[in-house]
Amino acid sequence: NAGVTQTPKFQVLKTGQSMTLQCAQDMNHNSMYWYRQDPGMGLRLIYYSASEGTTDKGEVPNGYNVSRLNKREFSLRLESAAPSQTSVYFCASKQTGVWVINEKLFFGSGTQLSVL
Amino acid sequence: KQEVTQIPAALSVPEGENLVLNCSFTDSAIYNLQWFRQDPGKGLTSLLLIQSSQREQTSGRLNASLDKSSGRSTLYIAASQPGDSATYLCAVMNNGNNRLAFGKGNQVVVIP
Numbered sequence: 346n347a348g349v350t351q352t353p354k355f356q357v358l359k360t361g362q363s364m365t366l367q368c369a370q371d372m373n374h375n376s377m378y379w380y381r382q383d384p385g386m387g388l389r390l391i392y393y394s395a396s397e398g399t400t401d402k403g404e405v406p407n408g409y410n411v412s413r414l415n416k417r418e419f420s421l422r423l424e425s426a427a428p429s430q431t432s433v434y435f436c437a438s439k440q441t442g443v444w445v446i447n448e449k450l451f452f453g454s455g456t457q458l459s460v461l
Numbered sequence: 462k463q464e465v466t467q468i469p470a471a472l473s474v475p476e477g478e479n480l481v482l483n484c485s486f487t488d489s490a491i492y493n494l495q496w497f498r499q500d501p502g503k504g505l506t507s508l509l510l511i512q513s514s515q516r517e518q519t520s521g522r523l524n525a526s527l528d529k530s531s532g533r534s535t536l537y538i539a540a541s542q543p544g545d546s547a548t549y550l551c552a553v554m555n556n557g558n559n560r561l562a563f564g565k566g567n568q569v570v571v572i573p
Contacts, residue, residue, distance in 0.1 A: 388552075
């Protein structure tokens with residue numbers, strides 16, 4: 346059981362370049378999330394998707410776009426990368442709903458992104 | 462806005478001692494609280510989840526308690542081992558909100 350899979354694991358970009366971080370989960374979860382983790386700042390929510398076809402902004406959405414392609418996949422796009430976007434990015438997923446007893450959040454292994 | 466605090470940021474304990482990690486939150490209208498472990502260069506792994514109606518959860522050497530009225534949770538790790546060295550994060554989900562607010566974590570080193 347793969348859980349939450351993120352690609353790539355590492356990426357170096359030049360300022361102004363664009364890229365898409367991919368995330369897929371095989372647990373049939375309906376909610377998916379993108380976080381960034383920075384030293385001293387903790388985990389901050391960028392965007393989330395409560396269900397297929399919906400997306401919402403988190404704490405730090407500026408400079409990012411997302412797509413919930415289907416129930417399994419949730420991608421994060423940087424249209425014009427900036428040095429301030431150097432960070433470790435995590436995708437996560439969980440099941441939600443009135444019938445759900447355990448809403449544990451499952452994380453991918455992260456993407457380390459450097460913008461020069 | 463929910464604020465989650467974990468103090469101290471880092472601590473060291475000798476092997477065999479019990480670990481006590483504290484988490485405080487400002488808004489008591491929570492839906493659940495989770496404790497996570499993060500190893501260097503890795504993602505987060507959920508250790509325990511406590512629903513708002515529960516007082517504690519246990520898994521092996523781990524026990525997490527929840528006091529909603531005082532806005533506190535405590536993670537106890539009994540008889541610590543070097544393999545327990547990691548960063549432990551607390552996260553809270555509020556009622557009517559599908560998002561988690563994270564603390565910045567406690568970086569723990571267990572000294573052999």
